[in-house]
Amino acid sequence: MSDEVWRDDPLVQGSQDAFGRLSYARRAAELIGNVHSFDSSAVVGLSGPWGSGKTSLIHMVIEELRANGQNWSVSWFNPWATSDVTGLLSEFYASLTEALPAKKSKNVKRALAVTASVAAPALDGIPVVGKPIGEAVRLVRDKTSQPMPWQRAFAEASHQLRELEQPILIVIDDVDRLQGDELLTLLKVVRLLGRFSGVQYLLAYDEETLHRNLVGAGVVSDSGTAERFMEKIVQYPLYLPPLTEHQQLARLNAGLDRVARFTSDDLATNRRLDGLRDCFTTLLTTPRAIDRFIAQLGHHLPLLPPDEIDDEDMQLLILMRVALPDLYAVIPRFRRQLLSGATGELKRDSQSDFEYEPFDKEVLVELVDVKYRDTARKLIVSLFPKVRLKSESVSYSSVRRQSVQNAEYFDRYFVMGIPDHDVSDEYVRVVFANALSGQPLGLIGLLTEKDIHLRSLAIGKCIALAADLPTGSSRITIADLLVGLVNRFSPDFSEWSNDDRRILEWIGDMLNSVKDHGESGLHLDVYRKLTRLSVQLLLWENVTTKLDRFGRGEKPAWYEGMASDLLRRATTDSLEHLKLGDVADSQAAIAYQLRFVLNLNPDPLRTEIADLLARQVIDLETIASRMVSARTMLGSAPDWQISDDIDQQLFERLVPAADDPWYHQTASDVDRRDLSWENKRRFVVGRIKQPAENSYIDWDSF
Numbered sequence: 001m002s003d004e005v006w007r008d009d010p011l012v013q014g015s016q017d018a019f020g021r022l023s024y025a026r027r028a029a030e031l032i033g034n035v036h037s038f039d040s041s042a043v044v045g046l047s048g049p050w051g052s053g054k055t056s057l058i059h060m061v062i063e064e065l066r067a068n069g070q071n072w073s074v075s076w077f078n079p080w081a082t083s084d085v086t087g088l089l090s091e092f093y094a095s096l097t098e099a100l101p102a103k104k105s106k107n108v109k110r111a112l113a114v115t116a117s118v119a120a121p122a123l124d125g126i127p128v129v130g131k132p133i134g135e136a137v138r139l140v141r142d143k144t145s146q147p148m149p150w151q152r153a154f155a156e157a158s159h160q161l162r163e164l165e166q167p168i169l170i171v172i173d174d175v176d177r178l179q180g181d182e183l184l185t186l187l188k189v190v191r192l193l194g195r196f197s198g199v200q201y202l203l204a205y206d207e208e209t210l211h212r213n214l215v216g217a218g219v220v221s222d223s224g225t226a227e228r229f230m231e232k233i234v235q236y237p238l239y240l241p242p243l244t245e246h247q248q249l250a251r252l253n254a255g256l257d258r259v260a261r262f263t264s265d266d267l268a269t270n271r272r273l274d275g276l277r278d279c280f281t282t283l284l285t286t287p288r289a290i291d292r293f294i295a296q297l298g299h300h301l302p303l304l305p306p307d308e309i310d311d312e313d314m315q316l317l318i319l320m321r322v323a324l325p326d327l328y329a330v331i332p333r334f335r336r337q338l339l340s341g342a343t344g345e346l347k348r349d350s351q352s353d354f355e356y357e358p359f360d361k362e363v364l365v366e367l368v369d370v371k372y373r374d375t376a377r378k379l380i381v382s383l384f385p386k387v388r389l390k391s392e393s394v395s396y397s398s399v400r401r402q403s404v405q406n407a408e409y410f411d412r413y414f415v416m417g418i419p420d421h422d423v424s425d426e427y428v429r430v431v432f433a434n435a436l437s438g439q440p441l442g443l444i445g446l447l448t449e450k451d452i453h454l455r456s457l458a459i460g461k462c463i464a465l466a467a468d469l470p471t472g473s474s475r476i477t478i479a480d481l482l483v484g485l486v487n488r489f490s491p492d493f494s495e496w497s498n499d500d501r502r503i504l505e506w507i508g509d510m511l512n513s514v515k516d517h518g519e520s521g522l523h524l525d526v527y528r529k530l531t532r533l534s535v536q537l538l539l540w541e542n543v544t545t546k547l548d549r550f551g552r553g554e555k556p557a558w559y560e561g562m563a564s565d566l567l568r569r570a571t572t573d574s575l576e577h578l579k580l581g582d583v584a585d586s587q588a589a590i591a592y593q594l595r596f597v598l599n600l601n602p603d604p605l606r607t608e609i610a611d612l613l614a615r616q617v618i619d620l621e622t623i624a625s626r627m628v629s630a631r632t633m634l635g636s637a638p639d640w641q642i643s644d645d646i647d648q649q650l651f652e653r654l655v656p657a658a659d660d661p662w663y664h665q666t667a668s669d670v671d672r673r674d675l676s677w678e679n680k681r682r683f684v685v686g687r688i689k690q691p692a693e694n695s696y697i698d699w700d701s702f
Helices: 022-035 054-067 085-098 106-119 133-143 150-164 180-193 207-216 223-233 245-259 277-283 287-303 311-323 325-330 332-340 370-383 425-436 441-447 452-466 472-486 498-513 520-528 533-550 557-583 590-600 602-614 620-625 648-654 677-684
Strands: 043-047 073-077 168-172 199-205 236-239 342-346 356-358 628-631 641-646
Touching (some): 022 043, 022 199, 054 168, 054 199, 073 085, 085 106, 085 168, 085 180, 106 150, 180 207, 180 223, 207 223, 245 287, 277 311, 277 370, 287 311, 311 370, 332 342, 425 441, 425 452, 425 472, 441 452, 441 472, 452 498, 472 520, 498 533, 520 557, 533 557, 557 590, 557 602, 590 602, 590 648, 602 648, 620 648, 620 677, 628 677
Parallel strands (some): 073 168, 168 199
Antiparallel strands (some): 342 356, 628 641
């Protein structure tokens, strides 16, 4: 990146011209020279948008004027240097006086002082070229008791200037930035008070802004009238040539080359900025706008290390910031809606409980000037594609994980750094690499972080890194480390956080992503290191779900071995659990185990249960108690209670359909907060129904 600093300085000579405007400056200088006369005064107007290079062109015009051999005296009249009408008049006469040669101009200066005294008597005490105008005015008044009429004073000053034979050019820049009385006074000066013989004027302004200010000052009623009004002031209007698209892109690309940086995934980019080129050319139409954008980008990009953000997203946001500031300012307030594409409110006509009203981005687009709204839509959709309408088929959205559309990275783009509640990708990469080389403490620290938000961020970033691991053995290494973490989780699934479940699912992804190549035994070793059967079964569910969804019907070599092992262990453990009755582990996910066995191979389990019932080793009440679940209210302190939802279907798949007096007992109230097996047995009495004759139908096969 370049250390070059942008200062918004105008060009001072034609050799610095980058837009081919030197020839235009020459023609303008020729015009000023041709229309000059010592018997009159003319006004040339140079119109162009703010930042389009008017001041630079003026410098080139002056350079060309002086190169033509004419002894032009040039003075810059800065109307911004004053705060009131009196000061503006004083500054004008001071600028004109300054343009006079040091010798042979005494009479001219005296005549100008008289004219100033007639134009604005309140100028007493304001310095002009080292001497107060008021002093010159008093000298005049000492010789005459009557104030000189304006026409006589003006004619005398014009005569003296004509005699001097000095071509003078008064440059007045940024005329459009004056308001109210100051603007009207300046135009009167140029039109009447300053039209001295031999004095030319070059006014620079943005025509649209000037017309708007004239309307606002009450001088004219509309922009059309303002244009006709300015025709009385400016005899020779010139219009600064706008940048061509080629010039815009050339300056923009040159600037980007200075400040851009290479990141590791640049080769994978979809060159989306090429598709958004019209956004830049629409919003950055002047040299100043382009240079200001580049300067902002050059400042903000280094605030975040490479590969911690999507630099292209940052470019689009900085473009929005400099060109559409009102839109940029509200983006953080609409974070949730932009990231999700929804308002968070359920659709009124929705048949589903989980269909939300889509977010209408027009709420944001309306903050933008009408002529830029299409561009604003395109930028919003590119940055946040979830708000895209079906009709907006091309979004040019980021393909990188570190993009602003990812909730994990959103805040970075607006705090311009890595916030306290974030963790850098580089740090995650380091501890991840250390774990693969046998130093796992850093990674374990991240994955067990007490700050829930930081832990969740770290898990997401680690999962993304693991997906790019080059070898199966590396994936097995990570899966083995994660198993050690899972073994430390609560034995009660209800106490698991979403991140706990993500880690277990991550293990499954690691196993699924390893090709066979003789590593089937490693898969079995990893899953067997899980100390609880219920967790092994949950891992199995994660693995098989992904295989069914993405495996195209192909089962890896380790699949059958793991299935057989789990089936044997789950069948044995379930039967032993039932035999223990009320003293069995109350946190065991027995219903989950039973369902797993029934889905994989139900007959052996049913046969064993029928035999145990016949021999009265177990009873129906014990089996039914395992069909009871517990619930608690979300968003409050846990208050687990027995639920009315009893898994009747699972019960019917386990036991014979024979009648039994137990089915005909009356239900009674129990303490719902007592989750012991003994209390659950009391709860199911009178609530579980006798299975029908077809109860052994494998319902999950339909």
